Amino acid sequence: MQKVQLDLPIVLPDLLDEQDACIQLLLADLNDKKGIVEAHIKEQVPLQLCVHYEPALISLAKVEEIAHKSGTKITQRYQHLLIRVKKVRHQRHARQLEHKLTAIPGVMTAMISVPGTLRLEWDSEQIGEQELRQKVKQLGLRIAPATKPQYHPSPTPVQHHHEADDDHDHSGINFLGEHTELYLAIGSGIAWLSGFILSFLEGMPPGLLIGLFSVGILCGGYFTLLEAIGAIRQGKFEIDFLMLVAAAGAAALGKWGEAALLLFLFSLGHALEHYAMNRARKSISALADLAPPVALVRRDGKTVEVPIEDLEVGAIIVVKPNSKIAADGIIIKGFSSVNQAPITGESVPVDKRPIEHPENDIVLENVPAEHRAFAGTINGSSVLEIKVLRATHDSTLARLITLVKEAETQKSPTQLFADKFERYYVPVVLGVVVLLLFAFLVIDETFADSFYRAMAVLIAASPCALAISTPSAVLAGVARAARQGVLIKGGRPLEDLGNLTAVAFDKTGTLTEGRPRLTHALPYENAAREDLLVAAAAVEALSDHPLAKAIVEGVKKELGDREIPPAEQLEALIARGVKAQMNNETVHIGNRRLLEEITGAPVPQALDQQMKDLEDGGHTAMIIHRGDHYLGIIAVMDTARPEAKATLAALKKIGIRRMIMLTGDNQQVAEAVAAEIGITDPLGSLLPEDKVAAIERLKAEEGKVAMVGDGVNDAPAMAKSTVGIAMGAAGSDVALETADIALMADKLDNLPFAIALSRKAKQIIKQNLVISLGMVVVLVPLTVMGIAEIGPAVIAHEGSTLVVVLNALRLLGFNNK
Structure with missing residues (x-):
């Protein structure tokens, strides 16, 4: 996995040394982030922040954002840019471009997604932006308008542009429109099939069959040849070139039908790969056309x-x-x-x-x-x-577009593994093929036999399906989630979410409404319920306390148009309650201590028991006393969201074993809420640092844990979790930028969908890897031993590529209902 070391000069007002509290906060924030290996300070003037990070998992933009939030300014030496590019042909081409760009002096990171997003990070002291753009163009890419991350101090306005022609020219010539490659692949298939059927008829002239197969070779090999020439010009011998060599070798040996079949299936696989990536790209880039x-x-x-x-x-x-x-x-x-x-x-x-x-x-x-x-x-x-x-x-839309584009460039752990595996695998395959070419020197066979077997092995071992197996599924998953209002920031959180068996929730504002509501009004003895409510609303209307507002709103909702007489002379009684005058009578609202003070006697047992029952249930209960008699008890509580219980039940159904609630409220309140909605582990009386410790403990127990919160005071705990999930990100800058996954609506309903989608994506990625690697494991020994010839090898190998692509496309239609 590629790692980058970055020395960032940092600027803080009145900075004394590296022990400054702001610096320590910055280091803590950075070292908490996934993808950062280590962040530390170098003792220089100015101080140097040294960050070792994995650009496939975290971007320089994110590093700068964290520093900015810590009050630290990073000098503008290191720049970053998201560029929309055209002519990225396929996943292998994207990797080639990444390697070429990172070889340019000054370029630290280049991450390219097949749909056409290029993320560049560079040292401006070594190369300028315009020069870098020119280098990109020299690689054969065409640049569309770009946007910088929106938290940048001088953001560039989002350019809304039509990208319909992205599909038109991945190879330069599309004489039949944007689907030229697909049409040629179909034409190749028709020519091959015609020749194959006619070959079973007696008396067919061999020239006619060779002519049909040649048409199939020309149609199927047209785009393959263009790509091979482009790679050769850059000093690379890619799979396209190897497929052409294999087809030419088969034709030279008189196997015209097998050569046509190889190029037909190879071109069809490429056409479907481009179609799959374009479907994902269009689903994502449609965001830009919303405004x-x-x-x-x-x-x-x-x-x-x-x-x-x-x-x-x-x-x-x-x-x-x-x-x-x-x-x-x-x-x-x-x-x-x-x-x-x-x-x-x-x-x-x-x-x-x-x-x-x-x-x-x-x-x-x-x-x-x-x-x-x-x-x-x-x-x-x-x-x-x-x-x-x-x-x-x-705007939320502009930031969403930027984050989704950046998410395209983030690679999943499985994709990083596949990339690394392929780097070592391809040279080994080429070495084996070269050895097999000279097998006739060792065993009793002709050069033609050795050459034929080498070509069969080359076809069987080519990693076409492996290259597309993971990125196609990741892009389709991210696109499907975005359509549902779920922002998944790349392949890593998409995969990690599917591994979870434990989810931790912040209570206030996540599982509950985040504001108290009137829940009970219990008259005492002969007092009327209406009198109790009127007295409570009249007095609390004078107060600006959040509980007072909840009481007034609750009373008005119940009494409707009933006029509430005004109260006056409100007086706060510290740690006990309030009192005011209403209709020439004194009304007290407060706790037991207040009522014992004004009556000189203990609170009646019936009232005391009601208070205890409500408090045991997590309610905040208050006694109301008017004149010389009790009116009763009112209670308020931060109530559970309407969808919370059903959401937790859905999570349990899909295999989440532990659902943990983290709250600063006392344990009694935590247990009451937990019992109501189905939380398995209520943890109360927690300070923010206690929540972080709880997440670390849960990770030790469960291996992986997600943290769901609002992205503000929950940010430290979310950073420590395996996957941070923000609620209501459409309304919150912090939530949108902090989390790995953002539920854009302020609703829990989408959480089961996100987890189910992740599991489906992970399942499809595993299936694709089994199909692609399994086919290689089976075919290579069979072709080496001469059991499988080129025809079966072509059908099995290229067929696996088609299956992998179509399997990934299933995610675009995913529905967990």
Whole structure:
């Protein structure tokens, strides 16, 4: 596995030495990240941050992002860029390009995905961006507009461009349109099949059969020849060249039919490989077309059309019915339902309404979902006016596009293994083939026999299926997840998620609503329930405490239009409760201690028992006393999400044995919530560092564990987990950037889907590896011993490539229901 060592000059205001707290925080954050082997400080002036990392698993952009969040500035010596490129022909070609680019002085990392995303990291003191772009073009690639990671201090606006012609020219000539290669492969197959059938008829002229097989060879070998010539020009003898040699050798020996069959199946495999990769690419790049090219902006009482790149924060845009929303912002006018499926994967449109006081300073992440709008979502049947709070290049959609493109370039552990295996495997195969060419010198056979067997072994041992087995499945899995509103950042988390048997959850905001609700109102003796609720709401309406707000909202919901008389003279009683005046009577709301103080007697046993029962259940209970008598008890609680119980049941059904809840609430509350929704291991009274320790302990016990949270205060625990999963990432910068996997909607429902998809992807990857390697293991000995000839070897080997590609494509239609 490739590793890069990076010496980054870092800048901190008033930095004293390497023991500075900010530096220690930065090192801790970096060393927690998957893909970083080691991060340490070199004692130089300025201080040097030395990072050893694996670029296939983590990017320089991510390293800079972590430093930026720690308050550390990294000098601009090291640059990084995501470039959309065309003419990446297949997985082997992508690897060749990576090796050529990393050989350029100053280039530290080059990762290319077959769909056409190139991630470059380079030392700007050795090579400039324009020179590097020129080098990329010299390798035969065509550059489309690019975007830098969106947390960059000077981000470049996202370029929305049409990439339909990406498919047209992977080899340069497409005289029959974008499917030329497929048409030629089919033509080759028809010619071969015609010759094969006619060969069984008596009296067929040999010239006619050779002519048909020659047509099959020419059609099947056209693109193969172009690719072989391109590789030879770069000093490489790739599989395409070897297949041509094998076909030419078979034809020279009079095996015209076998030569035509070889090139037909080889070209068909290539055509299907390109089709599979393009399906995945189109599914991912369709994100870029979600946002409309222009927006209607309200200016001076008029509506004008403006390109979305020119939208400014604070602008008011008008969104007509059934049209796309152009920017992230808040609803300031209009009521409508918005289809958020393109961003969050939610199947049901979300009702939107205006926010109160839109003129205030508003942080979009803190705005409730009913007031918030995302670029790329689709308005319903009513006109909306939206105040833009994020520039186009910084919208959720723009960041999602960037992260998905970067995810394309991240390799999975299985893919890294396959790449490494192939590097050693191919030279060994070529060595064996060369030896077999001279077998006639050792054993009693002709040179023609030795040559024929060597060609058969070459075909049988070629790693075509191995090269495509993992990346095709990873790309299809990432694309399918993105369509469901699940962002999987590369192959590693896709594979790791499928291995889990334990998942840890933050409680507040993840398993629960994240805000308290009124759950009980229990009148005492002859008191009326309505009197209890009115007294509670009147007093708590004067308070700004979160529990007070929950009580007022709960009472209003139950009493409807009933008018609540005003209370006055609210007084907070430290550690006991509150009191206020209502209708010339004093109302006290608080704990047992408060009521014992004002009555001079213990709380009645019945009330005390009710309080205890509620507290045992995890509720926060308060006694209400008016005048000289008790009205009863009210209780509030951060209630479980409606989907939490069903989600945990679904996780259990798919084999998650342990579901752990981590919370700062006391153990009693943790156990009460756990019992309600089905948590197996409730862990309460935890500080943030305790959550990290809990994750480390769980990893030791289970091997691998996922952490599900909101990506803010859960970030340290998520970093320690095998897979960090963020909830509600569509509304949170931190959640979107922190996690390995981001559930874009603020719902748990997609978690079972993500795990099931990962397991399916892992299953398909294993199947593909067994098919590709198994075919080699079986065929090579058979061809070496002369048992299998070129024909069966071609059918078995190239057939396995087709099976691998089609097997990977199944992930695009995955559904766990």
